[in-house]
Amino acid sequence: MKRISKILMLAMALTAATSGIASATPSTQIWIPSTDIQSFGTVHLNIDNYFRASGVPKSAPTASATRDANVMDIGPTVGILPFEKIQAEIGFDYLVTANEPNDNHPLSANFKIGTPEDSLFKYSPAIAVGMYNIGPTLSSSMAPGVTSGQNIAYGLVAKTLPVVGRLSAGYYRGSERALVSDFNTLKPENDGVLLSWDRTMSEISDKLWFAVDYMGGNNADGAVNFGASWNFAKNVSVIFGYDVYTKKSLAGNNTFTTQLDINFP
Structure with a gap:
């Protein structure tokens, strides 16, 4: 399913340090990238909102606040190749928070290239490689020693099975100075697995879709995410989800997410 998506499903390191939300989202499941790719000439606009489920954790860098910042992420993704198999x-x-201007570095980029299921040979899986949260390596005043620009590279394979749905698995690696295990030792924690399950619930409605995804790594991006989507029109869908962050001292408390996807044309 094309993300509305998110993103973050996926952010600059300062943003991760202050809010934990990923930006610069390619086509995703809920949080991690998917093997879906926008078709040639399609302009996909995602408007993602992340609302904190509870107050700021005591161990987080922003613990003096009463609540972690909510986050909005907006940006286009465009399909650029006119081929069926590639x-x-x-x-x-562009990512904004309620309390921070992202250290004046709110923009980041993404790209993806891949091939759909059954395109290489019969029963071949979908394959995708790409990068996201691409940004400059700039020091953070909020977390000294941590830099912006996660610059995450990843690879994924996915296969749709009868009844079960689509299973995806992959691996990512990002910047050692942006993805760390804590703000004291600054130990790099910049890689991990990517896993997901998603399925269109055609027994109920072809407009209804469920997904669960997981991003490994003891860093600000590590999370388990649950969500459901409804297609309100052929080119408009909304995901309603919940994000459980595995490293709350870096990412902040869990979030509810709404992700609006609009395709043009």
Whole structure:
């Protein structure tokens, strides 16, 4: 399913340090990238909102606040290759929080190239590689020693099974200075697995879709995410989800997310 998406499903390191939300989202499931790629000439606009489920954790850098910042991420993704078996997309995102201007670095970019299921040979999986949260390496005043620009590279394979739905698995690696295990030792924690399940619930309605995804890594992006989407029109859908962050001292408390996807044309 094309993300509305998110993103973050996926952010600059300062943003991760202060809010934990990923930006610069390619086509995703809920949080991690998917093997879906926008078709040639399609302009996909995602408007993602993340609302904190509770107050700021005591161990977080912003613990003096009464509540973590909510986050909005907006940006287009465009399909750029006119081929059936090899597809590609590029995009960028602008991310804003309630309390921070993202250290004046709110923009980041993404790209993806891949091939759909059954395109290489019968029963072949979908394959995708790409990067997201692409940004400059700039120091953070909020978390000294941590830089912006997660610059995450990833690879994914996915296969749709009868009844079960689509299973995806992959791996990512990002910047050692942006993805760390804590703000004291600054130990790099910049890689991990990507896993997801998603399925259109055609027994109920072809407009209804469920997904669960997981991003490994003991860093600000690590999370388990649950969501459901409804297609309100052929080119408009909304995901309603919940994000459980595995490293709350870096990412902040869990979030509810709404992700609006609009395709043009």
